[in-house]
Amino acid sequence: MSPPGSKAHTKNAPTFPVKRHVFGLVIRYSELMALIGELAVAGKTLNNYLIPLRGVFAFAKRDGAIAHDPASEIENAAVQRPAPDPFTLPEAEAILGQLGAREDAQVVNYFTAAFFGGFRPSEQIALRWTDVDFQQRTVRVQRAVVRGQAKASTMTYLVRDVELSDRAWAAIEAQRARARSSPEGKSSGIPRPGSPGPTSSRNGASGSAA
DSSP states (O other): OOOTTSTTOOTTOOOOOGGGGGGTOOOOHHHHHHHHHTOOOOHHHHHHHHHHHHHHHHHHHHTTSOSSOGGGGOOOOOOOOOOOOOOOHHHHHHHHHHHHHHSOHHHHHHHHHHHHHOOOHHHHHHOOGGGEETTTTEEEEOOEEETTEEESSOTTSOOEEEEOOHHHHHHHHHHHHHHHHSTTTTSSOOSBTTBOOOSBOTTSOBOOOO
16 A cells, blocks of 8 residues: 555555455454565665555544554654765865866855755755845755755755855855856856856845855
């Protein structure tokens, strides 16, 4: 049971016998656990399967079709998250150096802001020039782009103002200078390669980001 659009929707996703409720047969917690025990999948995959499974039973209970939700007591499998492995400063400098030797300056601006601003890629792609406060040297992160789709919220559903380091702010200023001199500088884009961005910011100052 894995409806289209859910994270668990794959051709190999299991089909749980939720239709038994339609015929007055009650699915027990022990039966669900037995079915889950037969799935030879990793913990993270299992947890993804459980999302739509819980949703079906939760909906059925709210709709009055069942009195008890057997899926509500199924716990997620334990999943060990890999430790963060960020680029070291020498590695970041080496990457930026290689980019500077081969790519346009705004590409370097973009990745400098990425390295030293700490944005998630989905957040940085979604930034707009109106998110930049050129007086406070901050950038407001409030949306994301995921798989090409614009989202009105971040991954954490929290809006935050990022205070930029000197290195990240230098990239923003470099991109602002480029946008001012570019015929594309009045576009509605944001600081990413190939999209210089408009000239208005959150505080009304002229400029753009990197």
